[in-house]
Structures are given as structure tokens and as C-alpha cells.
Amino acid sequence: MxxxxxxxxxxxxxxxxxxxxxxxxxxxxxxxxxxxxxxxxxxxxxxxxxxxxxxxxxxxxxxxxxxxxxxxxxxxxxxxxxxxxxxxxxxxxxxxxxxxxxxxxxxxxRFHVQKLAYDAVQEVRVKYRWQALDQENQAIETAKQSNLPCQPEILANGDTLKQLLVRSRYLLFKHHDKWTGSQVQRSRLLFERYPIIERAYRLATGLRAIFRACKSKEQAFKKLALWYNEVEECGLDSFKTVARSIQTHYLDILNFFNNRSxxxxxxxxxxxxxxxxxxxxxxxxxxxxxxxxxxxxx
Structure with missing residues (x-):
């Protein structure tokens, strides 16, 4: 059959x-x-x-x-x-x-390029998450030695510092225009505590904006050059790796602006x-x- x-x-x-x-x-x-x-x-x-x-x-x-x-x-x-x-x-x-x-x-x-940038943001977030875990473990150990209860700091939205870093994962993948009310509040708390994460997020959304707003290869090339300068100033190793990857493939990346394929x-x-x-x-x-x-x- x-x-x-x-x-x-x-x-x-x-x-x-x-x-x-x-x-x-x-x-x-x-x-x-x-x-x-x-x-x-x-x-x-x-x-x-x-x-x-x-x-x-x-x-x-x-x-x-x-x-x-x-x-x-x-x-x-x-x-x-x-x-x-x-x-x-x-x-x-x-x-x-x-x-x-x-x-x-x-x-x-373009989505593979953008994903590299957002992965770099997550790398920064995870780094601070591990630091928060270490701080929490040390606080618990100190409390045990002192026979005192361990009371973690509770933030305005009800998250602990560790929970804040875990629960911010998804909002950092999204554009801020698409954040819900609770995500806006969580992002505000996150960026106040960790301005480096905010800077990384702004770099990722800035790269995304180049693909969305630019209409020609020439315009995109100029915007990318400015974006490279921001990456150099931020000093984040993960974004420097992203920038080097883009520089290696920039001709093929800019071909996106021919037909936006x-x-x-x-x-x-x-x-x-x-x-x-x-x-x-x-x-x-x-x-x-x-x-x-x-x-x-x-």
C-alpha cells in the first residue's frame, strides 16, 4: 500500500x-x-x-x-x-x-546573531546568581554557628536575592516593551542591584534594534561600528566574544539587509x-x- x-x-x-x-x-x-x-x-x-x-x-x-x-x-x-x-x-x-x-x-x-547577545546577558546573570548562592550558604552557616535564625532579605516584590536572579531569566530574553507589570517591577529591582546586568541587556537590545530599524547595509554598518564602541567600553568579556564573532562574519550578516531574509x-x-x-x-x-x-x- x-x-x-x-x-x-x-x-x-x-x-x-x-x-x-x-x-x-x-x-x-x-x-x-x-x-x-x-x-x-x-x-x-x-x-x-x-x-x-x-x-x-x-x-x-x-x-x-x-x-x-x-x-x-x-x-x-x-x-x-x-x-x-x-x-x-x-x-x-x-x-x-x-x-x-x-x-x-x-x-x-539575524536571530542566531541576536541569540549570541542574549546568551551573553544570561552569562552575566548566572555569574551573579552563583555569587548570591554563595552568600546565602555563608549566611546560613554563620547563623548555625551563632545559633540564630537565618533571615534572607525580602525585596519589594517578595523575591529573595537568589529568587530575583533566577526569575529574571525570561524577562531578559524579551524586549522591554513586552514586559508584564510584574516583570517591569522585577527588572527595576534587578537593575538597581546589578547595573552590569542592565548594561548587558541594553547592549543586546541595541543589537536587536540595528536589525529592526536599519534599512540598508551602509546604515547598519555604521550602527554596528557604534555598537562595537559600546562593547569595548562596557568591558564584558562575553560581549567582546560576541563582537569578535560578528566581525568575523560581518559581510554575511550584513547581507540580511539585501532582502531581509x-x-x-x-x-x-x-x-x-x-x-x-x-x-x-x-x-x-x-x-x-x-x-x-x-x-x-x-
Missing amino acids: SDYKDWKQREHAADWLLYSENIGPYLSIDETSLSNGELYTIVTNKAAKGRKGSLVAMVKGTQASSVIEVLSKISKRIRGKVREVTLDMAANMGLIVSRCFPKASKVID TNASAVSFNAKIKAFRSSSRGVRGIPFFRQLSKNCLI
Whole structure:
């Protein structure tokens, strides 16, 4: 019933799938984990918008040589028609695009860049959280030795200092325009106690504003230069690492402003594959990749 025995890609389906007819001028390449931490590299066509005809290739693993070998099965003439590929900062992804789609411009996904900055903010928060834990443990030990009750400081919103640092995690990922009333209060208390966290948060939101507000590569380049200066002044090592990463890839990052392309379609497609796989668990007789090929995603 599944015509599995006559499927042309049956022999290699566990390692790779290739649908050259789905290729288009604008592609995305990303990696995803389907089960047990196994990674797959997925190339999708943006024009399909996550529906039928989206999947161009799926290759087990993330080694550039393996992915290049599979994509090279598509004729050079067809691959030469690709004009743009969105990807993350991983070196293997850049190598795959350069080798397989030599005429395409590489666009590093803005959300990967922004995530680096917000991760740097979280690193600062976690550092202070560990300090608060040490202070609390020392206070408890001192209270035991003195036979006195340990009373942690309770802040205006009912949090202890340790709770404040833990519960601020999510608000630091969000833009301040989207904070709830309790998050506004918590952020005020956090920034009063830890101005370095506030400065880190402002740097992250400043980087985000460049992608949202700038209309051209030239304007964005000037704004990034000013942002670099702020990073140097702040003295935060985590943000200096972010700045160096951006400097290394700045040409591909600035290509975002050509068409404002992102890897959002690839992330959405990966989520659909995971959802489809989850719904297909327990189904026997038809391997997962064959079920996927019968689904509307291909």
C-alpha cells in the first residue's frame, strides 16, 4: 500500500534524501535533532513556505563532506541558479554553501546573531546568581554557628536575592516593551542591584534594534561600528566574544539587509518534521523517511 518496495530512494533513505526538483533560487540550510541527539542537515526551499515542495535535501550528520557529496548529485547548472542561502554561523554550513552553491550569497540568520547577545546577558546573570548562592550558604552557616535564625532579605516584590536572579531569566530574553507589570517591577529591582546586568541587556537590545530599524547595509554598518564602541567600553568579556564573532562574519550578516531574509522558514520546517515524527511513533511497516516523503512536506 505504501509502494515502499518501489521507492527510488529506499536504499539510502536512512542516510540521506534528495529532491532536486524542489530546488529554488532562495534556500535555507539548518541542522536539527530528530531523536537520541542524532543531528540531520536539512536544506529547504523558501518559496514553498513549509508546505509541499519544501524539502530539497536531508542528510544524516553535519559533516560538510557528507552533505556536499549528496548535494553534488544535483547538476551544477541547477545549483548555479541558487541566488541566496540563509544559514547560521557554523563553519561547516558556510563551507557547504560555498562549495555547492558558488553563485549564491550567504545570509547569516539575524536571530542566531541576536541569540549570541542574549546568551551573553544570561552569562552575566548566572555569574551573579552563583555569587548570591554563595552568600546565602555563608549566611546560613554563620547563623548555625551563632545559633540564630537565618533571615534572607525580602525585596519589594517578595523575591529573595537568589529568587530575583533566577526569575529574571525570561524577562531578559524579551524586549522591554513586552514586559508584564510584574516583570517591569522585577527588572527595576534587578537593575538597581546589578547595573552590569542592565548594561548587558541594553547592549543586546541595541543589537536587536540595528536589525529592526536599519534599512540598508551602509546604515547598519555604521550602527554596528557604534555598537562595537559600546562593547569595548562596557568591558564584558562575553560581549567582546560576541563582537569578535560578528566581525568575523560581518559581510554575511550584513547581507540580511539585501532582502531581509532569515532562517525562520527552516526552523518552522524542522518543527513540522519533529511534530510529524512524534505523531508517527508506533506506526509499523513504513519507515519514517518514507512516511515523510508521502506527507505534504515534500
